[in-house]
Amino acid sequence: MASQRRQMMQSHQSWTDDLPLCEMCGVGTAPNCTYGPDGKDTQSHPNEDGHFRFRGEEGCFLYGVFNGFDGSRVSSFVSQCLTAELLLGQLKSTHTDADVRRILSQAFDVVEKSYFETIGDALAEKATIISQLPEGVSFHQLSPQSQKLSERLKDLEQEVSGGATAVVALIHNNKLYIANVGTNRALLCKSTSDGQNQVIQIGRPHTTENEDELQRLAGLGLDVSGLRQAALIAGQSSTRRIGDYRVKYNYTDIDLLSAAKNKPIIAEPEIQASQSLEGVTGFLLLMSEGLIKALESAHGPEQANQEMVAMVAAELAQQGTLEAVAQSVVERVKRLHHDVYASGRQRASHCSRHEDMTLLIRTLNYTLADGALTPTLGGRIYPVSVPYSNCPSSTSKTSVTLSLVMPSQGGTLTNGTNTASTLEEGTPTHTPSQSPTTTLHSTNNQTTQSSSSSSGDGGSLFRQRGSQAVQPDETGRVPPYVDFTQFYRLWGSDHGDFLGTQGSSAGLGPQ
Known part of the structure; x- marks a missing residue:
């Protein structure tokens, strides 16, 4: 099975090529960028986000947004493998809420273990090279043969590095389940009986600002005050992530994590209680961390959820396709972020760059506008x-x-x-x-x-x-x-x- 997965990764094939896409869903994306002194933006690395949107059997729908870091390898693998672990006959209409939560949790565990299997050969080769290189010798002092080994070691380091955070939405038996690992976000907007829209953030990000996460890490013997002060753990704000071999298996070499009794950074999802979608009108939003941070950097975090929903609702009233809606909202956030940077105002210093941005919109009994597409203004x-x-x-x-x-x-x-x-x-x-x-x-x-x-x-x-x-x-x-x-x-x-x-x-x- 491990060799089959490795071959799949190398050939860029997908387990899910034959699964039908959900037509009630649209996705918008924008790559990362850094603004130069002249105001022009440049992309600092290839897009590392990923997503999926599939319709399964027996009224099952599966959606996900993944924020990759240090490469797109993990986000690409998870977007393929997680779908295969959930939509190829595992979920039945007879399953209870407890069954669905168990299957979701097991799927994340299997996916991470499967990913580590795919890099097993690279890890073994890396260990062999390290044993052959002399310690405390600079690259220029190495022999030509050792220099080649050192270069190969750098390539292997890149191959096995990286990870991803994930937010996954499953609709099963007309109930919504949200599984979250890391710092992406899920919003549910529902129209109420009195004609109002209700915006619900489902779950909280797994960071050192999350008291439940701090309590979990404190139980492993870690210094909570040090974690709060550092904010970032091995370069990332997330306390839960998929992959990231160096942090998962070499955490004792990281000062902040060295005292942990067990693996402190985990891939276990936090699964929110199921919510019935019977009679619900509105839409579901899944957003990568890059999109959230770009809007919060430009306007502050206080009204970010309300403002995002307002932009989506405005585009739903104008656009004729969900793809156009999602892309228009992402482009609007991108322009807002750039304009704040160019303005030189108070928040400009927070907006010198943004990461990859992904927005997935799934409508719930929501009718799109019939009119022609209307260009979206900034502001x-x-x-x-x-x-x-x-x-x-x-x-x-x-x-x-x-x-x-x-x-x-x-x-x-x-x-x-x-x-x-x-x-x-x-x-x-x-x-x-x-x-x-x-x-x-x-x-x-x-x-x-x-x-x-x-x-x-x-x-x-x-x-x-x-x-x-x-x-x-x-x-x-x-x-x-x-x-x-x-x-x-x-x-x-x-x-x-x-x-x-x-x-x-x-x-x-x-x-």
């Missing part, structure tokens, strides 16, 4: 909420969101495209620049439990209004019904240098 989406009623005679109001897309550099304030397309039937038709949408709410839970409060802003994105029509006051004026609070806060945080000369952010609001 940041700032949500502005207003109460809205689709029936003039109705006294109840539904909150909707108009998105203001602010130009990245200069320009004037323009009303942007709508931030979602899941409107109730009967909603009046509006011009593209004034399309109302559902209000975003967010939770950031380890499980799929949701909350009605918005993460980072302490509550609803709109001001609650009474069920009765608003009456003029004694001066004949009607109280303002458009809430620009979040817009002013986000705009102010992005333009602190401007506000420093013009006054506080409150000065931007109505006087």
Whole structure:
């Protein structure tokens, strides 16, 4: 079996060539880049991300996004082998939740062991060469024969190095399972019965900022304070990863990890409790770490989930294919990141480079726009909420969101495209620049439990209004019904240098 896997890797064949792709899914990608002094970007290494999106038998769907490092070998292997371990008859409609979780966990374990089998010969050759080279001798002091061995050793080091993080979504019996290893992210956006969108981050990244991970590492005898201070472990922020032979088997040679009683960096996935998708309308997002970090570097982490969902919803309302939607969102994030760097403002220093970016979108009973493809403009989406009623005679109001897309550099304030397309039937038709949408709410839970409060802003994105029509006051004026609070806060945080000369952010609001 090991020799079969090695031959498969060398021939670039795939175990999954005959599996059908899922048509309810779209993927967008962008390579890594570093900005030079002249503003031009250059790619520092080949794309290391990977993904898959397959439709299996018995109503099974499997999706994954993989963030590779030190090469694409591991992410490519995992994207092939993991699918083979899950969609070739292993999952049955009769399986319970416990069965599915067990099969998912076992698949990750088998995949990593299989990967290490494929590099077994290279590791054996590496050990042999090391035993033949003299210690403490520089390359130029070596004999010609030893120099050749030293060069071969460098090639072998490159061949066996590298790893990957993974986020995998499995839909089985109309239930969603998320398996996460590392620092990628899964977001579920659901339209609720009252016409709002609910944003749920499923799971947490495995880093030294994760208290559960720190507790796990402390149980192995590691110094938690040292891990917190270092942040990176062997050059990576993840405390769980697939592959990375040097860290897995030579951790005693790494100062931060040398005291561990057992392997501290593991490939065991954290599998979130299954969530029923019965009657759910919305979409699922799987994102590589590079995409998340690029958006957070440009605008900060506080509203990253809400902003990502707003961009996806806006593109779903415009584009005719999911591929176009996913690629447009990735390109928008790429432009936002570059524009912040070029602006020279406060966050510019965080945006000198970004890693490979991958976004996978899986719709859930979501209808795409029928119109022709519309070019996507740059700029940041700032949500502005207003109460809205689709029936003039109705006294109840539904909150909707108009998105203001602010130009990245200069320009004037323009009303942007709508931030979602899941409107109730009967909603009046509006011009593209004034399309109302559902209000975003967010939770950031380890499980799929949701909350009605918005993460980072302490509550609803709109001001609650009474069920009765608003009456003029004694001066004949009607109280303002458009809430620009979040817009002013986000705009102010992005333009602190401007506000420093013009006054506080409150000065931007109505006087």
